[in-house]
Amino acid sequence: MVSRRNYVTIVLMIVILMFMFMFTGVLKQELNEYNVNDYEDSYTYGLNATNMYRLDRADNSEFELPRRYAVFIGPAFVDIRDVVTYWCTYTKRGLQEYGSFEEYVIPEENLPEVVIIDGRYIDVDRDLPAMRELTQKGVHLVFAKMPHITTMTDSPELCEFLGIRSMRSREVLVEGVHLFDGFLLGGERIYATDMNDTVEQDLEMVVHWYVLDGGTKTYIMGMMDEDEYKNENMPAILWRKSAGNARIFCVNANYMTNMYGVGFLSAMMAEADSYEIYPIVNAQCMTVAEFSGFAEDNSEELESLYSCTQPALYESVIWPSLIAIAEKTGARVSLMVTPQLDYSDENEPQGEILPRYMTLVKEQYGELGVSMGRVSNTTMEGKLSRDYAYYVENAGDYSFISMYTDDLKEVMAGPWKRYFPKLRTVVTAPDDDEPIVDYLDRSMVMQRGTAYAKDHTYAANLSIMGYETALGYSNVVLDMKDVSYPEDEEDYWENLSRELSRNLTTYWRDYEAFTQTTLTESDARVRKFLTLDYRAERINDDIFLHINEFEGSAWFLFKLNEGVPGQVQGATLQDMGGGYYLLEATETEVTIEVKSSVSEFFR
């Protein structure tokens, strides 16, 4: 027999246990305002294209210090020009462009900081004296593309000027590419496999074999058989030659024709002087695009593959994997949903699924956006109207602020404002020929994906390093359309999730100091970045950073080649390795003390 007292005790214990287990769940459910976008408020009023720094406004400055500027010498049609233009925009430099040295008159005062040259279009006899004059005056030169091989062969003076001792071979197939530590943010990389014909190896592997002279420093080297060749004799791909106070950078590959070349230019300037400061976005995004786990699209194929329909696949298989990866990497998931991909079938999206995802996304501090992808011949407007109806019915008052599309032109031409009036950032597919962040119109920000999550080739890795170095920004795009409509075995989720996990946990580890953001958060940071203006100067052992007005924090990348930072006023520093520091400014005037890196343990 159970006594009454014991009976009461047991019941009380059961109640307490029930309460303890259920309480948190109930509370989470009840307090979760899943139909509210928490990141909507991150927008700073007034930050739009009108107050963005543009090259044509380079002369306007609120600072007393002269703005540093670059000169580009080369034809207007080359890709490098775009890279240089955006690099100057991002780093708030001025830019002067000339078709050739013939057009350029070296000024007596207010010299450029750097002259970037497309070496393919120089006339050695005519241009070499001008280049010598520039270096004598302390102006750095960047040969974004090397002169043609015959030009080099015919001109020993140019070779000597560029720090080339000899040309061992006109062309050589290297076994790999070695990027040395201290140049790009992220450190050392060896882009080599046992078999160069693997899919990972998509870097330029045939280069001119230059052997360098004394006074040079190599940043990227082509790898050869170590038993046969000494390291110093292996082909140089990116190097620096010193000429008095000036530095001459030479790029013996096509890296500068890609947009990630902006990172190379920043790294070169960081190497050219004792220090370098430039603004960055400081945002790491993970965009899950075309997430269509609401309608039973492509049911036949998916059922044969996974024995379940698309909504079940997404909810019970894909979503848990995604969350596991996000928790492992600390990423904030930006779920860019589309109610359905195929609008031609009769399978309509199920309304009750969306609130569930909204709740889950919110629990992961993620964000919901819309995707514009589709597989049927539905027009843009047709898709917008049908999606809108679905969202109105199931998403409540949720503010969709971000949108994903792989066809930017189509979207911008479409009537999206009518359906999504609060939309202010558009994410698009990675493309190394286009800028990474910019305004699409007066208020709409474009954020380009920097890499696809499923593929990680050597070139993709190099591009990530370039973007991180230049902007402190990355946006990994996982296109779920490949899962819903797989084309080969690589698109099967079991394979895709493995690749995804491997890539995301490996290649972004060096950038953990940067902030993980949703797209709306990064939108706010991009606006601030594009609007920001600054000047830096060094007086003895103090570096002064003057920044225009900003709200909250502004982020800069600070590279110090000589010494280590001491006391910092108006900002905080975080060591990122290789001499790079993430500087978070909280005031408009920042002072960084530079201390000697030499330890003074025994004196």
Added chain:
Amino acid sequence: MSIQTLTILQFIGVLAAYLGMTVLLPAFVFNRRFREERFCVRFMIYLVIGNVYLMNLVLVLQLLHISNRVTLFLGTVLPAVWALARVHNTTVKDGVLSAARAVNSFLTGTMGGRLLLSKALRSVGRLLKTAFLRVAGSIRHHFFDWVFTVGVIGLVLWQYGCNMFWNMGYCFSDMPVHNYWINALEDNHLFVAGVYPQGFHCIIYYLHKMFGFYTFVLLRMFGLVETLMIHLVLLIFMKACCRTRYTPYMGMILYLFANVWNIETYKRYSSALPQEFGMIFILPSIYFLIAFFEDRKKENGAKGWKVHSTRYLLFFGLSFSATLAIHFYNTIVAGLFCMAVAVGFVGLLFRKAYFGRIMAAGILSVLLAVLPMGIAFATGTPPEGSLRWAMAVMTGKIDSSGNPVQTQQQDTSGEETQSGTQGSGQPGTGAEDGTAGSGSGQSVTGQGGTAGPGQTGGGAGSLNGGDSGGQAFADGVSQSQETLQPPEPEVPLSERLKSWVNVKWSKTVRFLTGLRNAVNVYILSNASSNTVSAILVFTVIPGCVGFINLFRRKTRHYGCILITVAFFTIFLCAVIMARWLGIPALMDMSRCSIYLAYTLPAALAFAIDALISLAAGWVTTQLIANMLSLGGVGLMVSVLLFSGAYRLPLDMPAMESNDAIICLTNILHDNQRFMFTVISANDELRMVENDGYHYETINFLRAMEGERQAEYLTIPTPRIYVYIEKIPIDYAISYEGSGTRISASGASRPLPQGGGLGVYQGRNRYTVMSRLYYWALAFQSMYPNEMRVYYETTDFVCFEIDQNPYRLFDLSIDYYGYNSKEY
């Protein structure tokens, strides 16, 4: 942390490690066996056991090529445990079982943690209490002894310790060689440069390996440690032999505090050198021999080896073997002392109960020391160069500077000429003086002498210089030559006798005057000739008083000791005057002067002790005798202090700047092993050998000279350090521009030719440093972010270069045209 603080800490560490392993550990093990001995005797016993064991342990392990930290540790601990068990009449097995039982009772809970802790604390408390009571009792009963001993230690540290801060580099050019030999022990390469006594190197290697001191730090610090031990051993020897309590301190004060000594007699104490390290074992060996005589006498000729006196014979043998295992000169001096003991104890030595044992001990000790060298020699390792040099000096084939000695008869006029030349010469520099003396003697007369004073570098020159006795001797020789000419009429016997006496007298006077002058020049150079004469007269007193003491049974042993000391002083004087006496010069003058200077204070202390003891035996009591000696100490200190005749600390210029040492200390602290290279002139080569790489400056500059500039010059370490002396030091040799700051005009000069140290001496060093400085400037302009100033003072700068080890910098550059210029 300042380098001064670090130096003090390093010194304390080295001293503690050395004393811990050579005195405290043997004391811990053998305390029970020797506790009836006097403290000073126990100290010598432990010191000898510790040093000889460690030397031989390293030698054996090195010969077996298994020397490393593990084997050294096992070789130290296991025999110590075994010996401890033997001393405590137990076995190692019992000890292990006892410990295992204790552990077991703790683990099984029979003995609780609190009980174990309280037991341990109680035993430690008891130990500390006993030690404290003993020390307190000792201080109460021997207050002045404690005060004076601390004073002597303080004086040693002050006199020789200051130099550790003032001049941090190696002070002698042969120290890098010793460093090299010690470094070779790392690779179990015992006789890397040939067969040589390695005892000193073994001890340094042991401390380096077991305690992790850098070898160069040990060589910097150990000089003071060994100097302290040399002085303590001298004090202990006197304390063990003297009859009054405080006279030994008078000798110590004279040696350490009186400003009478030639710097050559003590400047080598500034460095860790084998010869000086070996000096530690000379006096213990003699003391143990004397103690054997005393102890054996009490045994009344008891047969067999298991008698008490054998222990003294054993320690005599070990000490003697230590001198031989460390440096032959110490063996020579110890041998001379043994000869003096033979004279002093001649009445006992040739008795059956003594002679055989002593000879057996002597032979075995020599065998013990020579065996490792003999094994190496037998297996094809040739003798090291300095051994051949020492043998040649001893056999009179060359002088100390390596110049061949002329074997022709020397003309007296030649001597006179040499005297004039060398009297003003700097004593002790040997090489130049000796060579010059020999040359001038020949050029004037065409004849030279075997014992020509010129060969020993000025000593004999001053021996004759301006002395009327020399002239008298010359006259005497002239007369004897003249007697060979035409037959002379018969001279009466009385006349001949008178003449013979006159000749002998003048010869004796000349010898004594020469001895006085030699001592005055080489040893007591800051004392007047009258003081020197007085001191020399004083050294005879022990002999005389010792002779008197022989007549009383009670004081006979003490008398023998006094005679021994007196004869040892005489023998050393004879070695100094060897050339004059026509006997083989066992060692060169400068080295011999160190030993004589070490002996003279002891001889004087014994003289005073003898006189006071003599009085104590006849007219006064021992207490008054002790008080007299105490008063003597006070008087001596007062006189020296108030007359200002006290000695100031040794300031011995180093072959390397302090900045270079500070820089090296920091480099070793900041870098991983073998991840850096130092480009410097010379001494750092051996200093960094075990931890990093070194590139000679001259080789570095030559590698980019002229057409070679076109060739790649790479150094495959991530960091490179470049040492530049902005004011080049005078490396043993100065020149008319010494102290000149490096300049463009220096860099414009062609690089010095040849090899060896010559390229870093005199003006050559100025040229080399100037060149390197302009290379550094040119390179820094090319790599401003990769090359930085690591350390800089007004006289010195060190640059640090960071490079990518996978893509090395080509260090061969054109530096402002200096290396591409046609000379």
